[in-house]
């Protein structure tokens with residue numbers, strides 16, 4: 001079996017994917033399956049930090065379209081990501097692997113605050129580290145959070161695990177003629193305005209020279225395959 005290509009990564013997990021076949025919430029079999037994949041990936045010897053989206057519970061933009069202020073809606077979205085972290089942490093630990101949630105917010109009864117030193121410590125201790133609460137600021141996304149945290153903790157790549165198998169010329173769910181890219185530069189991804197990830201995330205990745213790999217988590221084992229350099233996904237780099 002091929003050796004992993006990376007020593008430390010941040011995996012951005014789709015929140016929406018955690019809902020499984022439902023349109024809302026946390027589907028336990030899906031969470032359990034993703035926990036298995038993460039544990040298997042971690043057993044390859046890679047230090048794994050995970051940022052989870054909140055799209056299965058709350059997106060700030062949607063809440064604000066119903067009359068709540070955007071910063072309040074975004075705060076609700078960030079809290080949703082912490083719920084997802086707790087669900088995944090519980091699933092990972094139930095399966096016998098050590099995990100730790102670190103939050104962008106001070107909430108001592110629930111989880112420790114994210115600091116670079118805490119993240120380094122728990123990763124070096126062999127835990128899967130779950131990073132909740134986004135950046136802690138409204139008007140950002142968990143895609144941007146993943147790139148930010150990756151830069152902060154010295155990860156070598158951001159793996160965006162989602163429900164499509166790469167970046168396409170248009171949304172493949174809406175346009176069946178959309179073409180999939182094997183590789184893009186950060187600048188091409190920004191110029192193309194491909195909605196799979198926000199431009200802020202691509203811009204920060206360009207600034208910090210971080211590769212992003214967009215791939216589907218539908219297939220069990222896909223995280224491990226990407227870590228070994230054998231998986232199918234779009235590499236955004238250079």
Ligand SMILES: Nc1ncnc2c1ncn2[C@@H]1O[C@H](COP(=O)(O)OP(=O)(O)OP(=O)(O)O)[C@@H](O)[C@H]1O
Nearest residue numbers: 014015016053055162167168170171173194195196
């Ligand atoms: N050009 C494109 N290439 C690939 N996917 C695209 C493109 N444009 C839009 N999409 C859509 O982007 C979605 C993935 O991005 P999205 O940010 O919604 O997911 P996520 O980050 O996985 O969700 P969450 O916010 O719940 O974490 C896919 O469902 C896909 O349909």
Ligand SMILES: O=c1ccn([C@@H]2O[C@H](COP(=O)(O)O)[C@@H](O)[C@H]2O)c(=O)[nH]1
Nearest residue numbers: 053054060074077078134135140141142
């Ligand atoms: O830094 C951040 C990260 C996220 N948010 C809010 O959370 C939701 C859920 O995140 P997704 O990336 O969309 O899954 C997002 O819609 C924002 O409302 C934030 O404000 N700041």
